[in-house]
Amino acid sequence: xxxxxxxxxxxxxxxxxxxxxxxxxxxxxxxxxxxxxxxxxxxxxxxxxxxxxxxxxxxxxxxxxxxxxxxxxxxxxxxxxxxxxxxxxxxxxxxxxxxxxxxxxxxxxxxxxxxxxxxxxxxxxxxxxxxxxxxxxxxxxxxxxxxxxxxxxxxxxxxxxxxxxxxxxxxxxxxxxxxxxxxxxxxxxxxxxxxxxxxxxxxxxxxxxxxxxxxxxxxxxxxxxxxxxxxxxxxxxxxxxxxxxxxxxxxxxxxxxxxxxxxxxxxxxxxxxxxxxxxxxxxxxxxxx
Numbered sequence: 001x002x003x004x005x006x007x008x009x010x011x012x013x014x015x016x017x018x019x020x021x022x023x024x025x026x027x028x029x030x031x032x033x034x035x036x037x038x039x040x041x042x043x044x045x046x047x048x049x050x051x052x053x054x055x056x057x058x059x060x061x062x063x064x065x066x067x068x069x070x071x072x073x074x075x076x077x078x079x080x081x082x083x084x085x086x087x088x089x090x091x092x093x094x095x096x097x098x099x100x101x102x103x104x105x106x107x108x109x110x111x112x113x114x115x116x117x118x119x120x121x122x123x124x125x126x127x128x129x130x131x132x133x134x135x136x137x138x139x140x141x142x143x144x145x146x147x148x149x150x151x152x153x154x155x156x157x158x159x160x161x162x163x164x165x166x167x168x169x170x171x172x173x174x175x176x177x178x179x180x181x182x183x184x185x186x187x188x189x190x191x192x193x194x195x196x197x198x199x200x201x202x203x204x205x206x207x208x209x210x211x212x213x214x215x216x217x218x219x220x221x222x223x224x225x226x227x228x229x230x231x232x233x234x235x236x237x238x239x240x241x242x243x244x245x246x247x248x249x250x251x252x253x254x255x256x257x258x259x260x261x262x263x264x265x266x267x268x269x270x271x272x273x274x275x276x277x278x279x280x281x282x283x284x285x286x287x288x289x
Contacts, residue, residue, distance in 0.1 A: 035155040047149040047158070053183060053190035053206075055158055058165050059143040060191070060205045062107065063136045068172040069107075072100045103171060110164055111138045114157060118145045143206070181213055181242075182220030217242050225280055230264055230273035239276065245283050255282055 034041045034048035041048035047055075115138045132138060142148065151157065184191045184204045195202040195213050203210045221243045224231075231239070233252040240247040252274065255261035261282055263272035 035152075036158045041149075045149045046152060047154045049149075049187075049190045050183075051158065052149040054192055055148070055161060056143040056206055057192045058161055059139045061194075062111075062139050062168075065168050065172060066104070066107065066135070069100055069104055069168065072171065100171065103167060107164065107168070108135050110160065111135055111142065114138075114142050114161075117151065117153075117157070118142055118147050182216040182223075184209070185211055185216065185219055214243070221276070221280075225277040228275055228277060230275050232267065232271045232273060236274055236276055236279045240280065240283060245280075247279070247283050252279060 032040055032043055034051055035046045036051040037048065039048050039050070045052075112132055115132055119141075133141065148154070179194060179197065181193050181195050181202065184193055184207060186204065186207050186209055189204060189207040189209075191204055191206040193202050193204060193211075193216055195216075199213050201210055202213055202216065217239070221239060223229075224239070233249045237247045237249050237252060252261065256263065256272075261274060261278055263274055265273045267273055
């Protein structure tokens, strides 16, 4: 007696389908989410500013790395000279040069693949004859392309370049004369900056602005304190010293023994990690060390 008629059932189904369709259209999946780290990003982008700045830094840093790689094509070049504990023979075996040649070719192939993905040459039989720019120009063009942070498959490209950078740095064994000091203060840039140990100012390779090293380090310090990032005792002491605080590793360990400071975890090598905010609070509270 109270069963709905076929007409009312069809009307209900139509309303339900319309509602679900409208909901799916207004709330798309993975909206404003970075495909690389899963963090928030701008509407229409698939990569956040942090990941974009990191990848652009890799692309812009490769021209100098390529020069170091080509130096190892000399049969008298040897590896591991900058790291203690590694063997430092008088000359390198010949097969090492072949691996460097293969790696240089791998870098060029990756750059060509990314350049073609960003600038999308026509998929025609003559597409293989499209003249691409030189390797250095290709890397700069890829870093400055606005489509880089909007690619739907950016996560795959990011992971490939991340592994490539690790292999490159493992070969050239970059000495600690240049080290990371933080990200570019320009909110539209965010590239990770590197500077020499005694440098006073640093120029951003992406936006071209020049900043004082101490300002970049202070901005990085505030970011680490607010975000609760953790470091080893040596890293905490080094960062605080570069920002003008008096700090050393032995005092951090002494605070731990006296119960004033406790580690919150361990890194991959088993070393204790401390929140930079906790160490900074102890330094400010106790003054000079």
